Amino acid sequence: MxxxxxxxxxxxxxxxxxxxxxxxxxxxxxxxxxxxxxxxxxxWDLRPMSRLDRTARRASVTGEREKAARRGLPEAAREILQRTVREVAVRATGTTYFLTRLRVREHHDENGALDGYAVALPGVRADRGTRPVQVWS
Known part of the structure; x- marks a missing residue:
């Protein structure tokens, strides 16, 4: 409708x-x-709305919040990671500083250029422990 x-x-x-x-x-x-x-x-020749750029901060899901409570964390791992990545990014003077201040798994494109990364808190895994919780650039 x-x-x-x-x-x-x-x-x-x-x-x-x-x-x-x-x-x-x-x-x-x-x-x-x-x-x-x-x-x-x-x-209908309407004025286009803004594009979906997928850059908004993703909220933690119920399972992540419940896991944080079981581990005694004040907030979900995703929220801790997002805040930590933002803080390091603000202080970073370049890519090397940024990557060395965080524990990251780098992702490179087909030409070998860095195009993203994954970060995780020690011991925090997603998908039943198969991969780290991810925050991609």
Whole structure:
């Protein structure tokens, strides 16, 4: 459903219900909603909304908060890592300083250039212990 409450804007509303009674799967729907919005904007000659750039800080999920409580941490590992990475980035005078101040697993593109990294607190793993909790640049 589209709701127009001012001349230059509409809001799209979707029902979160499945016909068979199962709960809807909504994980990862924001990028899909942005894709659908682009199609509507083009079809109806609407002014485009801002692009989805995936740079916003990701909130910790329930499991991460529960794990932090079990470990006696004041907040989830993701929040500790995000704050630590931001603090080091502010002080960094270059890539070398940044990478040496953090325990990182570097990610390189096909040409060998650094294009991201993963960080983890000691002993904190995601996906049942198979990989570190990640914060990509």
């Amino acid at each position: 589209a709701v127009r409450h001012v001349d230059d804007r509409i809001h799209l509303v979707a029902t979160l219900a499945c016909q068979d009674g199962r709960p809807p799967r909504i994980r990862g729907d924001i990028p899909s909603m942005h894709t659908a919005s682009r199609a509507f904007e083009t079809a």
